Amino acid sequence: MSPSVCLQEMIRVIRGARTQGEERGVIQRECAAIRAQFRQADSGGRSHNLAKLLYVHMLGYPAHFGQMECVRLIASSKYSEKRIGYLGAMMLLDEKQDASLLITNSIKNDLSHSSQHVQSLALCTLACMGSAEMCRDLAPEIERLLKASNSYIKKKAALCAVHIVRKIPELGEMFTPSAHSLLSEKNHGVLHGAVILITELCERNPDNLKQFRKSVPELVQIMKNLVTSGYSPEHNVAGISDPFLQVRILRLLRILGRNNDAASDAMNDLLAQVATNTDSSKTAGSAVLYETVLTIMDIRSESGLRVLAVNILGRFLLNNDRNIRYISMTSLQKIVQTDHTAVQRHRGTIVDCLKDQDASVKRRALELSLALVSAANIRSMMKELLLFLSTCPPELRSHAASGIFNAAGGDVRDETVPNLIQLITAASELHCYTVHKLYRALISDIVQQSLVQVACWCIGEYGDLLLKGECEEITPMQVTEDDVLDALETVLQSHMSTPTSRGFALTAIMKLSTRITNNVDRIRSVVSIYGSCIDVELQQRAVEYNALFKKYDHMRYFTMSYCTVILEFGCRSRLSLVLGY
Amino acid sequence: MIKAILIFNNHGKPRLSKFYEHYTEDTEQQIIRETFHLVSKRDENVCNFLEGGMLIGGSDNKLIYRHYATLYFVFCVDSSESELGILDLIQVFVETLDKCFENVCELDLIFHVDKVHNILAEMVMGGMVLETNMNEIITQVDAQNKMEKSEAGIAGAPARAVSAVKNMNLPEMPKNINIGDISIKVPNLPSFK
Numbered sequence: 001m002s003p004s005v006c007l008q009e010m011i012r013v014i015r016g017a018r019t020q021g022e023e024r025g026v027i028q029r030e031c032a033a034i035r036a037q038f039r040q041a042d043s044g045g046r047s048h049n050l051a052k053l054l055y056v057h058m059l060g061y062p063a064h065f066g067q068m069e070c071v072r073l074i075a076s077s078k079y080s081e082k083r084i085g086y087l088g089a090m091m092l093l094d095e096k097q098d099a100s101l102l103i104t105n106s107i108k109n110d111l112s113h114s115s116q117h118v119q120s121l122a123l124c125t126l127a128c129m130g131s132a133e134m135c136r137d138l139a140p141e142i143e144r145l146l147k148a149s150n151s152y153i154k155k156k157a158a159l160c161a162v163h164i165v166r167k168i169p170e171l172g173e174m175f176t177p178s179a180h181s182l183l184s185e186k187n188h189g190v191l192h193g194a195v196i197l198i199t200e201l202c203e204r205n206p207d208n209l210k211q212f213r214k215s216v217p218e219l220v221q222i223m224k225n226l227v228t229s230g231y232s233p234e235h236n237v238a239g240i241s242d243p244f245l246q247v248r249i250l251r252l253l254r255i256l257g258r259n260n261d262a263a264s265d266a267m268n269d270l271l272a273q274v275a276t277n278t279d280s281s282k283t284a285g286s287a288v289l290y291e292t293v294l295t296i297m298d299i300r301s302e303s304g305l306r307v308l309a310v311n312i313l314g315r316f317l318l319n320n321d322r323n324i325r326y327i328s329m330t331s332l333q334k335i336v337q338t339d340h341t342a343v344q345r346h347r348g349t350i351v352d353c354l355k356d357q358d359a360s361v362k363r364r365a366l367e368l369s370l371a372l373v374s375a376a377n378i379r380s381m382m383k384e385l386l387l388f389l390s391t392c393p394p395e396l397r398s399h400a401a402s403g404i405f406n407a408a409g410g411d412v413r414d415e416t417v418p419n420l421i422q423l424i425t426a427a428s429e430l431h432c433y434t435v436h437k438l439y440r441a442l443i444s445d446i447v448q449q450s451l452v453q454v455a456c457w458c459i460g461e462y463g464d465l466l467l468k469g470e471c472e473e474i475t476p477m478q479v480t481e482d483d484v485l486d487a488l489e490t491v492l493q494s495h496m497s498t499p500t501s502r503g504f505a506l507t508a509i510m511k512l513s514t515r516i517t518n519n520v521d522r523i524r525s526v527v528s529i530y531g532s533c534i535d536v537e538l539q540q541r542a543v544e545y546n547a548l549f550k551k552y553d554h555m556r557y558f559t560m561s562y563c564t565v566i567l568e569f570g571c572r573s574r575l576s577l578v579l580g581y
Numbered sequence: 582m583i584k585a586i587l588i589f590n591n592h593g594k595p596r597l598s599k600f601y602e603h604y605t606e607d608t609e610q611q612i613i614r615e616t617f618h619l620v621s622k623r624d625e626n627v628c629n630f631l632e633g634g635m636l637i638g639g640s641d642n643k644l645i646y647r648h649y650a651t652l653y654f655v656f657c658v659d660s661s662e663s664e665l666g667i668l669d670l671i672q673v674f675v676e677t678l679d680k681c682f683e684n685v686c687e688l689d690l691i692f693h694v695d696k697v698h699n700i701l702a703e704m705v706m707g708g709m710v711l712e713t714n715m716n717e718i719i720t721q722v723d724a725q726n727k728m729e730k731s732e733a734g735i736a737g738a739p740a741r742a743v744s745a746v747k748n749m750n751l752p753e754m755p756k757n758i759n760i761g762d763i764s765i766k767v768p769n770l771p772s773f774k
Contacts (some may be wrong), residue, residue, distance in 0.1 A: 127707030
């Protein structure tokens with residue numbers, strides 16, 4: 001294959017390969033040829049070679065030997081070579097490579113190039129992969145470009161400034177005055193960039209918030225122009241004038257109006273106008289409406305406006321379009337803490353969404369349902385959630401189970417405990433995760449008795465999984481046998497534990513005797529202590545377990561080993577049978 | 582912020598991969614595979630949003646995707662982007678590609694991936710949305726392509742001349758020219774190759 005063959009020809013050959021091995025062979029030959037070409041410093045066809053290398057890189061083959069070539073091409077005077085060189089830099093270079101520092105000078109020169117297209121290449125690359133040092137070096141240049149007369153360059157410089165502020169927040173001060181003045185631009189691209197820059201500055205530094213609150217009237221005016229202007233073919237998307245810009249401005253208004261009465265007052269009228277006049281039959285309108293609703297809920301708006309907002313969300317919850325239902329649940333999740341009663345009104349619809357076919361919608365509905373569980377609706381919610389748990393997709397099961405445990409904490413009645421236990425036994429792949437989660441819940445808090453009972457039961461039954469340490473879905477934690485026994489003994493000794501919980505804890509300790517190796521003596525001593533406990537129930541258990549240790553040790557493994565369907569009472573009756581009581 | 586933009590076909594072959602945060606090459610390929618795996622499981626009439634513990638970064642990130650014929654367009658974004666806005670952005674991107682390539686199809690993306698990168702660079706920069714007006718984007722891309730062509734113009738002239746002549750159909754040179762009584766023997770010119 002001729003060395004200066006173009007990209008298309010190479011792609012054709014690669015696609016002609018019939019197996020993975022053949023493709024690998026073709027690519028290796030090509031890469032070897034490209035490597036040789038790079039070494040020759042031959043000026044013909046250099047950009048073709050780098051383009052070929054970048055294609056190969058996308059398919060997943062190593063391309064690091066092209067890094068220096070990128071540096072060389074960026075320094076070239078030809079636009080076509082610069083273009084592919086910068087693209088290569090964005091794909092192959094990053095902060096950690098030394099080669100990235102070498103292009104700083106080229107970028108600096110190109111930022112002052114006479115052609116706006118070369119300037120834009122440099123800006124784009126700096127915004128994509130500029131390291132902190134590069135940003136510090138070039139920040140003054142960017143600040144200068146923000147005041148350029150060319151709106152194409154201005155909008156790119158604005159986004160470049162955002163990248164710089166992200167890398168080095170202290171440099172934000174440099175851009176604050178220019179950001180302010182950019183708001184009076186007419187060009188939508190520049191306005192968009194300016195709003196993103198101001199948003200970033202405000203999020204990084206609360207002092208900037210105070211300063212930019214003065215721009216609220218200006219922002220409100222821009223929004224008003226967008227909303228009330230007639231049809232403008234340039235920025236129109238489905239009947240809405242530049243929805244992208246509207247959404248950005250609404251988001252910025254949200255940040256500026258948060259916890260501030262004066263700013264919130266200034267926006268009230270505008271938000272009411274947008275909320276009532278936006279046509280939401282298409283995605284664009286819905287996007288604007290949602291952003292408006294979120295802003296209304298987040299700032300200090302008047303109550304009438306808040307009611308309007310929650311009603312809009314409720315209406316969208318009933319929309320046929322699944323995207324809109326998903327988004328409305330995301331929004332409701334954000335406001336469920338602050339406006340709990342308002343969201344409760346829509347509980348029925350949300351619980352219905354648990355049965356939707358779409359996994360994403362189900363996930364949102366689950367999160368929201370768990371947040372809506374309260375003392376008043378616990379029974380019906382638990383019923384729905386348990387039903388959901390039995391039919392939900394596997395990736396949601398662990399989340400649902402842990403949510404149910406936490407929600408079930410204080411207010412649930414006793415019959416829920418055996419139901420939960422039954423469900424846990426059925427979900428065998430969840431055992432490891434469940435026991436880890438419950439152990440952690442137990443060591444942090446032993447007030448909620450149902451949680452304590454389920455936790456003790458799980459630790460007794462699956463203690464070996466807990467002690468093994470690893471579990472896929474959560475961060476690993478080393479749990480020793482002493483830790484586990486300490487936790488169970490705490491439950492036994494705490495004055496907050498009910499007799500039922502103590503019974504669970506004692507049985508769990510007993511069961512662990514067959515699952516652990518080192519601390520059997522400790523278990524034996526705990527059990528024998530409780531043989532003289534005041535609580536009759538506990539005493540009887542302890543005496544029976546003691547007997548297992550003394551006279552029937554050979555049968556201990558049988559009685560305490562894994563049970564498939566266990567109810568606390570069932571286990572005890574089996575013991576009584578064995579011991580002849 | 583947009584963390585990554587991926588285009589792959591129904592079999593998971595990447596057609597465009599642009600990452601706005603740095604990952605190693607292996608991680609990038611893994612992300613592409615994982616994203617394909619998640620997205621290809623989806624039915625046709627479910628919502629366009631996916632979430633849930635991915636390699637690309639945890640609970641804050643979502644995958645917003647659209648399926649057009651044989652291609653999936655996937656944007657991985659964090660919570661600072663409006664989900665419905667990104668859906669519209671994907672639509673603008675595809676419409677722009679359509680205009681630039683004239684009824685774009687997968688083959689166009691395969692053979693002109695550098696051009697797709699150039700178009701994308703006019704829309705999203707550093708993970709942030711730069712321009713959403715399709716006409717503006719196309720104007721800039723056309724101007725840049727013109728610049729490239731005009732450079733190649735001077736350097737590429739000899740190559741183009743040679744290939745043009747090769748394709749010319751030169752008639753056969755006559756061995757003798759007979760005009761009346763005069764017979765001129767045509768000298769043996771070397772064949773023009």
